[in-house]
Amino acid sequence: MTTSAPTWTNWTGNVTAHPTSRSAPTTVAEVTNTVLSAAESGTRVKCVGAGHSFTPAAATDGVLMTLDDLTGIESIVPTRGADGQVDGADVTVWAGTRLHRLGPLLWDLGLAQPNLGDFAEQSLAGAAATGTHGTGLREPGIPATIVGLQLVTADGSVLSCSRDSHPEVFEAARLGIGALGIITKITIRCVPAFVLQAEERPWSLSAALKDMEGFARSADHAEFYWFPHTDAINLKRNTRLPGDSDLAPVGRLQNLVSDEFLSNEVFDAVCRAATRRPSLTPRLNRITSRALSARTFTDRSYNVFASPRRVRFREMEYAVPLAAAGAVLGDIRDMIDRAGLNVSFPMEVRFAAADDVWMSTANGREVCYIAVHQYHRMDHTELFRLAEEIFLAADGRPHWGKMHTRTAEDFATMVDRFDDFVAVRDRLDPARVFGNTYTERVLP
Ligand SMILES: Cc1cc2nc3c(=O)[nH]c(=O)nc-3n(C[C@H](O)[C@H](O)[C@H](O)COP(=O)(O)OP(=O)(O)OC[C@H]3O[C@@H](n4cnc5c(N)ncnc54)[C@H](O)[C@@H]3O)c2cc1C
Structure with a gap:
């Protein structure tokens, strides 16, 4: 069904678009009809998922399509x-x-x-x-x-x-x-x-930096959050167990306290305080990092991987070669101190296997993902500008859904199969029916 469309905003609120209409097809035939009639009238079409990209990847000035009725x-x-x-x-x-x-x-x-x-x-x-x-x-x-x-x-x-x-x-x-x-x-x-046995506990950035690869290989799924202006990190290590293993999930009360209250409500209050008094940020980060205590639990994989995130933030994330990860993080820590920035949001450090997906940030190499966040009410510009310089110097590639300043010209040298991707796109969509401001920047 096609209806008129209100102004569209992404989850974090940094992208706004004014679609001409909204389409919510319930069959593939309806998707086809909407695309054909838009193409015939010279209107662009964009499918939006949950609107959780920080880039304008899903923004459109034409037909905004949602597949919320094509699920299961x-x-x-x-x-x-x-x-x-x-x-x-x-x-x-x-x-x-x-x-x-x-x-x-x-x-x-x-x-x-x-x-x-x-x-x-x-x-x-x-x-x-x-x-x-x-x-x-x-x-x-x-x-x-x-x-x-x-x-x-x-x-x-x-x-x-x-x-x-x-x-x-x-x-x-x-x-x-x-x-x-x-x-x-x-x-x-x-x-x-499968089931995941989760271990979460405080550790130090200086210890992690000594052997990032060793840390990355220390569990099936290893990651950590670093609290800027401190040496504190909170590590998370998830180990895979058979699907019929006994479960020991986080208790309802503990879940309310740690995930809901500390990770969302209290954290939002802390970020608001840092926005009002930026100079308090280092002290607040020290307090926040100490509030997270060690815990272990075992639960279904999907319950352990993901948690709710209600505090809005802006994010830039680059994939850097695994071997460069320690140096890049060290450089970012030094840069934040040197530039006198106040960063209230923890940085997230994760890892992934090499793959063969043409446009993947991990195409052909094992990577470390380093994500820089800033609370949505605080200015992220200088932090992201300086962090991006460090990522790029280390041969980093930006996440397509997170903030970056790269253009088609940069991707032509950064992504090995970029020309192949562009050739397929030119063949399938010569009139750019599926174009938007983002594709105009990142593709030729
Ligand atoms: C709180 C939060 C946590 C996040 N965590 C992670 C994380 O752990 N790891 C990570 O890598 N990223 C993460 N992200 C980024 C997020 O996963 C990506 O930006 C993702 O694209 C968002 O999915 P979406 O359904 O909201 O897509 P949207 O942002 O709505 O759209 C993204 C792109 O997909 C296209 N698209 C959507 N549906 C279709 C379709 N049916 N056909 C063709 N194109 C389509 C859109 O046109 C657009 O180009 C996170 C983002 C937020 C806000």
Whole structure:
């Protein structure tokens, strides 16, 4: 159904757009009709997922399409390992499905996504389109788990893409920043359901910097948060256990105190205080880092990977080569001190396996993701400008959904398969029906 559209704003509130209309198709045929009529009238179309990108990736001045009514699991095909035994399944999911809904649906089928980010409000298609990742050197990001997808292109074709069918479109569309068409279904390779044993505890940045690679390899999924202006980090190590392992989840009360209250309500109050009195930031960060105590718990994988995030922030995240991670973090710490910046939000440090997705930030190399955040009421400009200089000097590549200043000219040298991606896009969408201000900047 197509209706008039109100002004659109992304989750963090730094991108606003004025679509001409809103379309919420309930079938693939409706997606096709909307695309064709927009193309014929010279109007642009953009599919928005959950609007959680910090870049204007989903903004449009044309038809804003949402696949919120195209959700759920469509089919499951078991996969077999070299020994002939079933080792998981290829699961076809409607593209608008939110990740937080997919986890429980897969669990009921005895399956799981092999890795997830720290948050699960995103739609599957939106998460894939910008290269959403979690942490763990044995696991790549979400696009690398895609083995098939259905794409509606600008001429109304409905392409079923995989390594064997339209292989070039498949390679480009696994991480396509919404520029190739509307993805209506995605087939992801799932593993048997598993449980995560989580360890969270305070540690020091100086200790972590001595051997970042050792830390990254110390668990299936290792990451840490560093509190700027202090030496305090809070590490998180998740170890995979079989799906039928005993669970020892965070108690309801403990969850309310640590995840809901400390991570959201109290943290928001702390950030507001730092906004009013920036010079208090180092002291507030010391207090916040001490408030997080050690804890262990065991729960279904999707419950451990993701937590609620209600405090709004701006974010820049770059993938740097694993070997450069320690030096880059050290440089950022020194830069914050030298520039006299006040940074109230912790920085997040994660890792991912190399993959072969054309536009992936981890294409061809193991990476460390370093994310710089700033509270949404505080000015992020100087922090992000100086951090980006450090990332770029270390051969970093920016997350497609997080703030950066790179353009098509930069990506042409940064991304090995950029020209191949651009060739597929030129062939599928010569009139730029799926263009927007973001694609105008990052693609030729
Ligand atoms: C609180 C928070 C936590 C986050 N945590 C992580 C994290 O742990 N790891 C990480 O890597 N990133 C993370 N991100 C970034 C986020 O995962 C990405 O920006 C992701 O793209 C957002 O998904 P979305 O559904 O909101 O997509 P949107 O932002 O709505 O759209 C992103 C892109 O996908 C395109 N798109 C959406 N649906 C379709 C479709 N059906 N067909 C074609 N194109 C489509 C859009 O046009 C747009 O180009 C986080 C962001 C926030 C705000």
